[in-house]
Amino acid sequence: MNDTPESHAARATADVNRWRLGIRLEVLPGQGVIEKFERAATYGFDAVELPGRYLDDYRVDLEANLDRLALPISSVSLGFRGSLVSADPNARRLCREDTKTLLRFCRRIGAVGLVMPPVLMQDTHARLTDPGAHGNLIDAQDALILEQLPELAQAAAAADVCLLLEPVNRFETDYLKRIDHAVRLCERVGGAGLGITADFFHMQLEELSTASSLRAAGDWLGHVHVAENTRCEPGPGSLGFRPGFRALRDIGYDGYVVVECRTLSGEQDQVLPRCASYLRREMGSL
Ligand code: LER
Numbered sequence: 001m002n003d004t005p006e007s008h009a010a011r012a013t014a015d016v017n018r019w020r021l022g023i024r025l026e027v028l029p030g031q032g033v034i035e036k037f038e039r040a041a042t043y044g045f046d047a048v049e050l051p052g053r054y055l056d057d058y059r060v061d062l063e064a065n066l067d068r069l070a071l072p073i074s075s076v077s078l079g080f081r082g083s084l085v086s087a088d089p090n091a092r093r094l095c096r097e098d099t100k101t102l103l104r105f106c107r108r109i110g111a112v113g114l115v116m117p118p119v120l121m122q123d124t125h126a127r128l129t130d131p132g133a134h135g136n137l138i139d140a141q142d143a144l145i146l147e148q149l150p151e152l153a154q155a156a157a158a159a160d161v162c163l164l165l166e167p168v169n170r171f172e173t174d175y176l177k178r179i180d181h182a183v184r185l186c187e188r189v190g191g192a193g194l195g196i197t198a199d200f201f202h203m204q205l206e207e208l209s210t211a212s213s214l215r216a217a218g219d220w221l222g223h224v225h226v227a228e229n230t231r232c233e234p235g236p237g238s239l240g241f242r243p244g245f246r247a248l249r250d251i252g253y254d255g256y257v258v259v260e261c262r263t264l265s266g267e268q269d270q271v272l273p274r275c276a277s278y279l280r281r282e283m284g285s286l
């Protein structure tokens with residue numbers, strides 16, 4: 001290998017930019033999408049993730065300005081009605097229809113895919129209470145979701161995007177909490193169009209080792225969310241991102257790392273640029 005000081009510098013730059021860094025739209029200041037995306041670029045981010053739940057609040061603005069955005073759109077998270085594992089067939093059908101619409105929307109806006117935790121407790125769709133022949137509710141919900149995932153994975157593949165199943169922690173769901181479960185579902189469906197979102201915040205609560213679980217996800221890993229232990233922006237907390245980032249490097253992950261935080265530790269103009277540089281530093285020092 002060419003080992004000049006220049007090549008060292010080039011390698012260091014490549015490492016710092018190892019993964020494209022995204023930030024969620026709703027934590028960005030600014031009047032409309034143009035201003036918000038500009039602020040994200042100024043702060044040092046490479047892309048913006050859209051919260052699908054609030055799409056109606058900014059859809060017109062977004063559609064009108066798609067070719068004037070300072071950054072690409074990494075992904076869309078949630079935004080479908082119902083649930084694939086609802087006890088109500090109507091809620092499952094709604095979820096399939098909305099998911100297909102959102103997957104096509106992802107393609108149109110250049111996003112890699114749609115992030116889907118199958119059930120969030122904050123949503124009130126009918127939960128399965130009778131496991132029937134399956135013996136337990138997890139297996140019964142697996143059977144339900146596995147009936148529908150092939151059709152959705154096919155729709156995603158046809159749109160050249162991905163449906164990204166996301167395990168979330170026990171306080172937010174009682175179905176699909178761990179990466180190994182998501183891997184089993186992906187393996188049973190197989191093929192293109194399906195993948196996993198690994199969210200470091202949820203993983204600290206559900207996985208004994210974030211790094212080992214990421215390694216086990218391997219090629220199924222299609223998207224990453226990061227936040228601190230309190231779910232503020234990465235940097236001021238106690239989480240420690242390097243072991244997870246090392247695992248991402250080792251499995252050859254080449255997708256986005258999106259900051260999905262629910263709070264900020266300070267004022268946006270102060271903490272978001274600090275967060276982008278912190279994550280780049282962590283990525284660069286593996
Ligand atoms: C979604 O990406 C997520 O992480 C959940 O906590 C639901 O917001």
Ligand code: MN
Pocket residue numbers: 166199225260
């Ligand atoms: Mn997430």
